[in-house]
Amino acid sequence: MKEKKFQRYDADERKSSLIKSTLNCLKLDGYAGLSVRKITREANVSQGMINHHFGSIDSLVINAYDAISNEFFDQTNALIDSHKGSASEKLIIFFRSYISEDNLDPDLMKAWLVFWSLIRNSQDMASTYEYVNEKIETLLNNLLLNISKEEGLDITDTSLAAQSLIALLDGAWVRTCLSEKNLPPENTMKIFMKWLEAYKLGVFS
Structure with a gap:
């Protein structure tokens, strides 16, 4: 042989x-x-x-999680940075990137389920998750602050709004990945836009 x-x-x-x-x-x-x-x-x-x-294989999995998270963040951030429009338009770019065809791949969800399951049992994975989550939250927080400044909104503490938006994004992404029939991407986008409308109307003031 x-x-x-x-x-x-x-x-x-x-x-x-x-x-x-x-x-x-x-x-x-x-x-x-x-x-x-x-x-x-x-x-x-x-x-x-x-x-x-x-x-170890655990460390390899953490590196894989870090790699796929950073790939999404870097690509999305590049799209936002290159856009010369308003902060609202930049946030909409983030929304579209979040529910892009590549990001809604049902097979990709299998990998995320594994990553999430390891957070409770691995301090290294938990730390990586917190680091990745903080980057996303900071990006969204800055966009929301800029929206407030550009549109004269009375919202100075956007932390709760950013956390709320992350929860909405994650939940909608999971539901859309599980069944685009029950929650098609175009409806998911409508939900995101309704959240933005509510933000501008002062829900988090």
Whole structure:
């Protein structure tokens, strides 16, 4: 029997490949994708590479969560920064990005369910979650503050509004991923726009 030959990569390529393979396995198999054998086979590297580069499969999963979260944040933030319009328009860009076709991929939800399930049992995952959540909250908080300034709203403390919006975004995303028939993206967008309308009417004043 011929010995399987693994592809040779440099360290950064191997780490990137393992992270990508982890996401692919979780999208395909959910919790069952948390397998060293499956992940390394997908990446075409030896099983020892996970411990070599990440120390454990748990650390690899945390890195995968960090990677996919940062990818969404960086892409969305770039779209917002490049837009020259109002703060309201920039927030709408965020809404659209949140329910884009790629972000509403039902298979992607399998990976997120795994990530969320690890938060209670892993301090490292909990810390990463808090870090990611803080970045999103800060972005939304700044957008809401700018909306208040541009439109002369009497809302100086937007923290509660930003937290409320995150809860709405997450809940609507889950429901839309579970069944676009029951909550199609266009209705999800209407809900987001109604929230923005309520914000401007002073719900959080």
